[in-house]
Amino acid sequence: MSSDPWGRVDETGTVYVRTAEGEVVVGSWQAGSPEEALAYFERKYEGLVVEIGLLERRVRTTDLSAKDAQAAIDHLRAQVDEHHAVGDLDALRGRLDKLVATVESRREERKVQKAKQTDEAKHAKEALVAEAEELAQSEQWRSAGERLRALVDTWKGLPRLDRKSDDELWHRFSHARSAFSKRRQAHFASLDAQREDARKVKEKLVVEAEALSGSTDWGTTAARYRDLMAEWKAAGRAQREAEDELWNRFRGAQDVFFAARSEVFAERDAEQTENLKLKEELAVEAEKILPVTDLKAARAAFRAVNERWEAIGHVPRDARPKVEGRMHAVERAIQEAEETEWRRTNPEARARAAGLTGQLQDAVDKLHRQIDAARAAGNDSKADKLARELEGRQALLDQALKGLEEFGG
Template sequence: MSNESAQPAPGAAPAGASGDWGRVAEDGSVYVRTADGERQIGSWAAGTPQEGLAFYQRKFDGLKAEVELLEQRLSTTNLDAKDADAAVTKLREALKDAHAMGDLAALEVRVDKLAQIAEQRRAAKREARVKQQAEAATHKERIVSEAESLAESSEWKSAGERLRALVDEWKGVPRLDRKADDELWGRFSAARSAFAKRRKAHFAQLDAEREEVRVRKEALVEEAESLAESTEWANTAQRFRDLMRQWKSAGRAQRDTEDKLWERFKTAQDTFFTARNSDLDQRDAGFRENQTRKEELLVEAQKLVPVSDLRAARSALRSIQARWEEIGPVPRDAKPRLEGALREVERTVADAEQAEWKRTNPEARARAEATVRQLETSIAKFEKELERARTLGQQRKIDDAQAALDARHEWLAQAQAALDEFTR
């Protein structure tokens, strides 16, 4: 209770003052009117009763302004429920036995409404939190499920990157209650650990395999380097081809090791083949005359085609072949063409020999003659059957005999043509 007091001026007559919500008595006592009657809220002696009345009305206006300010904050801002509760509690304390003159009951009603709004804010906040927790639980369950599916993946790079992204995603999701959050995190951590363990084992095995490859390729390189100065052109060239096949089938070592080994292997290979090609180029220069002579022989051989006199063609070809061998090697770039063309002539003469053998084969001729005789006998038989069927008027047998005759006449023409080939 306020005890503001002051001594009246000498000679002043005390007097009271009254307003809508209270009064200042002649003795300076200040009262506020409530539904339960008057309640003394102070004592005024610092001035006139009217000034005291105004003073306590201003104190009410201050309380009213605080209520209006809280109303405005609740209606226009997202004031936290906790802060709203604190403000309502403070106002209620201020209104309880307030030393102010005005409609305190109306202010209390307004404060009660503000308390209801604060409770609604609190309920909405609880509902939002429940919803947020449910969404967070669903989100984290999805993260964990995806991590568990990735735990068995062998796509090491993409799966590893995705798991790292899921960790960042997890950090952005609100926490659940401790038990639920710890359980989901335990599953998530176990999935990541399982993937990391499998990946580590995979690359350890890969490193072991690459080490085996390195040892094999090191041996290939050493052999290649030992062959680099060889002058056994044919055998060494074949061995280099074998080494290359082994190299390709050996697998790959670590990248930097692989590159270094390949550089050594290729250097050895290039050294050998450069020397071999230089030597062969020099030799080819001495074979140009042989090429010219074989070109001439090829022209002579190609004149035997087509074969009109087999005996003469065989004799001429044997002579050409003998001279061909005597001439000796030709340059490498000309060898396939020259030998291919001569082989073609040789095949043509061989085909003619085979056709002649078939034409003059006694056994084949005897079979052709026997076929002709057999068909002639069969034709004579069906001619008699046809004649007999015509005499008896048996149309079906006439048709059958005529069809058999037509077929055998055709076969006979073919067999006779084959027999004529032996008499040409």
Template sequence: MSTDPWGRVDDDGTVYVRTAEGERAVGSWQAGEPAEALAYFHRKFEELATQVELLEQRVRGTDLHPAQAEASIVKLREAVATANAVGDLDSLLERLAALTDLVAKRREEVKAAREHARAAAREVKERIVAEAERIAEHTTHWKTGGERLRQLVDEWKAAERIDRATEAALWKRLSAARTAFAKRRKVYFAGLDEQREGIKAEKERIVAEAEALASSTDWGNTAAAYRELMRRWKAAGRATREAEDELWARFKAAQDQFFQARSAVFAERDASLRENAEAKEQLLAEAEKILPVSDARAARAQLRGILERWEAIGPVPRDARDRLEGGLRRVDEAVRKAEEAEWQRSNPEARARAQTTVNQLRKSIEQLEQRLAKARAAGRAKDVADAEEALAARRSWLAEAERTLAEFS
């Protein structure tokens, strides 16, 4: 008979292991010496010890999910308890018991972290709902309001889920806010359509008066009447684009008919108007020096002075009028565009919206990166794919938002 601290081989070749509960037969050995039998069953023990050590490393060195860890511990504990091996099996069970305590602690930590994440997600979703309700109740910037509501829905989807009842209640409020915004916008544009119908009716009256004056030969009074009609036209506001284009074409046709007839009568006087044309040629050259516009305000002031002198010069021959007026209009259009660009760059509300968009997207990306890291650590392939797809979209939106913000610099 051969023995060692953890087992022995009986005379009949039966191999026993010693545990705190006593001896237990683990096999028999008939092929050789007892020392060989013990060596064989020691190797079986070493294999189990290696498995325990690997599990310890996974539990202590990684973020192995508690449920997976507990399942592994239970499986390995059963293997140790019934192992056909010779060695300090009790020490392996003690190590597994220590791991069980550690995993229980880890489970509590995971539970606390999950509760914290849900509380944070609830705060995020409550903020989203509150902002959506403010937009629905107060905003009159329909385009930006609609865009912001779509962004809030994306932020909602990107946020962590919370308990079902709270999630459903908050989503119901968010949906109600979107519906209320859509109804207010619809009412606004319905009123706008009604207003445009009134503008169309007013401009139809203006056009009728203009067409009635088209054949007049009372040059002075009729020209003054057309100026008054133009003032009323501008003061009336804008109808729909289709109605505006059609009515303006009729108004201009009537006006052109009158002024063309007057020009024909005054053709004999064109010679005396050549001096005016030369003076306006000089003014046009002076105006063109404003371009390209580097200072919109200074350019407008300079052009205003030129326009005052232009008007003071008086009429020019018909064959020069369109070219001169067109040249001055091109300068005025360039100055106007420069003013619009300057206004866009200096508009604090637009800049603030652009900055808010960038901030929100950065925050959304940070949250998604956290979700992606958790999904990768937990080995959730679908969640990883979803998070990566969402991140790619947010990063693309952020790049565009940052370019928009840079335009305000």
């Protein structure tokens, strides 16, 4: 008979293993010595030890599911309970019991973790729904559309909830996206209609602009082009391709007109610059008439200069006031000389001036006599008062005499 601390082989070749409940038959061995029988069943025990150790490591270090872990434990427990190995089977059962407790603990942890993840997923999806419903009212079509697409990708990355909760949230989420899409489609449909209206308006503006491009009515046509540009801006934008094509035609028509106008204006400016030079020369000639000493000769000279002046034509607008002012100054001087001559040769005016002068002279002479009488009577106060009156009358007389001199004395 052969034995070791955990088993023995009796005379009949029966192999036993010792357990806490007593000896249990492991099997029968007839092929060799008892030592070989024990060694065989001890190797089977070591195999169980290795398998249990591997399972313990998997449970501890991997994400092996509780279900798969329990199945593996049950499989190993069945092998231990079959008593086909020699060794400390009770210790193996103890290790398996601990492993069951570990798996259960892991199961609870995962259950709590899953509940937490589910709760987080629910809050995350509710937040996505709330944002989607807010975006559904936005008119930032591009950015809001891009954000809604990003929310869909985020939603797909979140774990599913229970079917009822998940379906309800998805329905709200999907409804918000649909509402935004409908509003966006309606907006762009309206925009397309507006752009089509703008295209029709701008086509009419282009036709008129092209018809005006050959006009030589520079002022009126330029003003109309400004009006057309204002109407163009007010019409809004057409579709991009139509907008570009119409604008090129519209701008091209204006360019033709304004280029022709610029060419004509350049020629006109050159002509007016030459006219200014000629009129400045005439202004110098006219200014030599002054001062007027011979009114008849001055009138004739000015008339001759003015006739040549009128024949010259326009000068640049900004230079016109100055050069015309010089001619007007000469003309005014001649007119003033004419007025002075008329006053001098007017008999009625001369008679009135002479009459006024005589009256003033009589008044002055009378005041002189009154002053002398007052002095002689010793009435200095009256004399002083009359003297002050005399000063005023004398000033009027001096002025009247001066006027009379203009009539030739």
